[in-house]
Amino acid sequence: MPPSEARTFTDLIYRATGWWPHLDPTQAIGVGTYGIVNKDTGRFHPIGNLYHDPDVIDKIPELALPESEPTQGQISEKEWAVWTDKESKWNFNVDPGVSLTSILDGDVKLQFDLAPRKRSAFLIMDRFQTISLPPRGLLPKIAKVKELKDMCIVTDVRVCSAYVLGLTSRGTMSVNTNANVSLPVPAALGMTASSSIGGGWSSNASVTFHEEGSKLPDPKHYTTLLTLKVLTNSWKTRLFGGLREAGKPQSPTEEAFENIALPWGELDYEGNASSREEEVYDNPDSPGSEDFPDDI
Template identity: 30%
Template structure:
């Protein structure tokens, strides 16, 4: 497969409307803006709305907005999901959780095991993404942020905005190789879980799997914050139109609805991750 990253990202995006980060240790933050690289499917970062640069641009804007991005109410919302695991799978992938336990070994130390049976039907490539201890970070629904975005069309128009990031303590991703395959994935985490109790060790994670085909990636380093999944939004064209005086102020819900999920910039992909020639031909006739 020529572009494994694009095929994996495409499969996950079609299953969740969210975008997979092919390199989860790479930082992707709420408020980032940029575009998607067509050949690889990866996010091409250009800036962040919380940066000092944007704060300076606000001061120079003709709209003279007095918005302090350090205001806690404007900062990204952080939230635990309450679930130990978040599993995403594309069509043609079956998962079965065969063991999930939390067995206390000694005071303040817990052994947590996740064991999954994965099955790929082999008719076409399949993708699966497993996250342990997922945590959400999202852009708050605040009218001041909406006005900030609307005041900077020269910077943000045509750009995708990261509105949500799902981070985790450990991840595993697998892209099948068009072969029927069954294998198991196991995550074990050992370490102190009770604050204030020193058991003489630190927490650690271990992944193990038995995949014979395809491409697998995994991470479980406690010194790294993994970011395997994120959501992209793009304002609709009319978003950039400020309301006329006779219309009055826009309702915040109406403004929020003017940002929609980003679709892949490529056409339907074949099993090798290439765009279908038929689709390219149709697109060529229609637009050129």
């Protein structure tokens, strides 16, 4: 995936959902992973994991306790999808037993058509599960580990058994997966369902890239979304800067960390930084992460 496309996909998905897309879903990323983000592409590069790093465990012995293990959310039996061109989301199930996993495995056939108004990103997951750092207690201890002060910490991951993701241009796009099944895709998404006439993906030069994968029956085979937390600059100064500000607490709290910010400005159509408002391809009316479902 070229850097500009990776940057655009990351930008669109993160602005729409509040989740950081993992650009290599086949690479497993566990809760507690720490690493850095490439500022040109948005790609997260893991360096280590809190739970497996003996130096970190030596500083935070609580990591070895059972109550510090990541929490496992319920595996959803519905698909989860985001389409950044519309202020919408959808879950769909088709009886009898039609799912994204069975579609990608070739057991079911499907076509749907998209009509993007502008450059857009989409992500669909089947049998997804959210895995998280225990809700309270560890982040304040992590904040005190100097070696981690400039690292991104993965506090949540979304994993799934199947996924489709892609980046579109303006125009129309048809997605075919071998098929003869019609899904009740909401009209609000600008999609229409129909019978397919062949296999694979087809388009009018409108799909910049797409990826898909399916692995039955493992719901944790693909890692698609991450929550990345970073220590705030204020707390870096308090803890490691050698300055004690009068009246400022010196014992970190959960709020010592914040979600990572996008490392670039607004992007133009090609995924480059642009100051011209008419060239910006983020969607200011897109829903925030609070509008998207957690585990079902």
